Amino acid sequence: MEKAKSKIEQLKAVLQGHKTMLIVMQDDPDPDSIAAAVALRKLANTLAEVQCSIAHSGTVGRGENRALVKYLGLNLRPLDQIDLTIFELYALVDTQPGTGNNSLPATIEPDIVIDHHPCRRLTRHCRFTDIRSHYGATVTILYEYFKAAQIKLDTPLATAILYAIRSDTQDLGRDVSRADIQALTELFPIANLRMLSAIQRGKVGRDYFQMLADALKHARVYGNAIVTNLGAIENADMIAEVADLLLRDDLTNWVMVYGFCRDTLRISLRTDAEQPPADKVMHHLVARKGTGGGHPSYAGGQISTKDLTPNQIVRLEKLITSRFLKAVLTEPVKPKCLICH
Template identity: 30%
Template sequence: MESYDYIILGCGSFGSQVIMDLIQAGKKVIAVDKNPEKVEVLKDQEIEALIGDIEKDETLKKLNLKDADAVLVLTASDQTNLNVVKKIRSLAPEVLIVTRASSFKAREELEAAGADIVITPYDAMKTSLLNQLKRAENLRKLKKLKNVLKDCKRLAIFTHDNPDPDAISSAMALREIAKHFGVAADILYYGEIAHQQNRAMVNLLNVEMLKASEVDLSIYDKFALVDSSGVGVNNSIPEDITLSIIIDHHPAENVEAEYYDLRNDVGATATILTQYIQDLKIVPTRMLATALFFGIQTETEEFKKNTRTADFLAAAFLYPFVDNELIEKMEGPALSTETLDVIGTAIKNREIFSSFLISFAGFINDRDTLPQAADFLLKLEGISTVLVFGIMKDAVYISARNKDVRINIGEVLKKAFGDVGSAGGHAHAAGGKIPLGIFGDVTDKQTLAKLVTEAIKRRFLMAVGIEAE
């Protein structure tokens, strides 16, 4: 007999459903049952099936058991399943055997007889129930989101300042969801889209985004914020703006909005929005799927940092719709001269304290060059934690990277600079902003650079438990 991916023994209601699911998944299947009527029903659906008593050796020997990916013994009788498992194990010692049991006792007997996987009604019901509860929770959230948008005709979706791929793609997804609910929406941002990768994403995907400083905000009925947790939290949203919707994956406290979804069990805000797209049964366009996939990929640093199961599942859902050529183009844009200069300055000014590296990157024009410098310096031998900072206009911007599992760099930055500015992030990556006002009216750049460096260095080293010299 030819080889099959799966051999199904027992074609009752449960076995028949399993057969259908496997065939829909593109698997090559053959079924065996002693009931001629059940076999005929399967054959009528053009499914390969044989009549035979699966408890007899001659029936099992006709099947190519050894070459199958798995043999599924799915009759409703525990005793029949036990007898068949024993026979299969003697005929094909290495084949994977999956069977069903009506009780825990029967499961123990089947496992002792050589079954690799034993499914009980309790296991199936528990898995199904948990999945349904999770889906119900997500649908409840989406119903609340829909209610918030019910009376809204035009929605403004803010990102954090100088938006990155996670923020951009999340805003794109929320705009699509708003459209699904019959609401027109615009994506607004403050700052600049200066990072080469971010610019490449916006240009290649033709993302429509508006500079918030050039827009009359009074034209909007409601405001949303993605990848940030409130007005003034890594953004320049005016204090008199009331946010109706907040969606973020960073830890936060005292969040106020009609609707908010804050999760620290995912690695990207784009993951949350992808789940929304799934639950609403919205088929993502090629551009939206590519953006969300790229957002998750970059935020988790190629699925290596702070990545959770939900991120992988979201990426798997998106992947069939993704344009891989566009992903490749966005991954490798040309390095700007300014970025190269900032990295060079950061290398030159580096100071090392044990496994910690601190560096002043100078007076910068693009804050997005700092994380690139931090990523580069983290590759140095013996370095596990990097903090790079630079001065831009009226503030000091900080970027930190960490691979020491004992340290949560987001908490360290919050402890070090939270009282003089805004700071925070995750265990592996974090950032902050400190107004220059705390350094007085110093105008001489050299003096200002020295004051800032000493203050940043002292506060950071104290936060990690090292005394500065």
């Protein structure tokens, strides 16, 4: 808690004397990004009366995430439709400069960066940073700020934070810290549990089931690993969602799912193996091609395909699949279909 108290004072110093701030989430934001952005907006307004806008690129595609945004009454703004020059301060939450998973122009150095992924080189130049890679969720860091500043959480925000921590740690099943557990324990009594249940059962369109069927149909099993390609998709969240689903197979402890969205090859890794860490494998997959990162049990990456020919894209798919299999298998294995036709 002493660290949170110190960070609050540093944050106040950055905020004071300013009137506006743009909070940028990761592209296709997940519950942790959304809750962290709303929490930072509340802190900025309470501590220094700074008015904030929240923006991102991509879509809020997953049914649960759309339900969360609706519950919070958020007016999320597409980053490419905002005049960036009108803001005095810029913040990144649940992402960092140079990661490739946010669309804040490289010409803008953010004033504030709060994240739970490993610290990036460019982050060290920012005025205020709080990077805790051992935390299960970024919003846990911000929850500690509320406690340190003795700012009362309203029920919607408490519910959002609770859901975000549960989502990012898969109900405390992956990459969780003592701070995450303590936050959940303290938030549970003040959250709206009926709404929490409704968020978790967020409605989906019928195209969701078609994408899921295609993912299972294309899935190939390589020993203890599964690889599948979702093809061209509008909803990038499906890549991570399918990866989470496939890891439930009782004979599998490594999953790679990829798809193409907005001229970008997007990749998700999931594992319940102790070694190698998923973030290290992702760095290997995208080496000299794109960007990526994550945690020991899950990771994401992206490679631009904007200037590639169809043949080059096919070669890229083969390359990342080969790199993945070499990284996680002890010997070559012939692929099998996950589902027999």
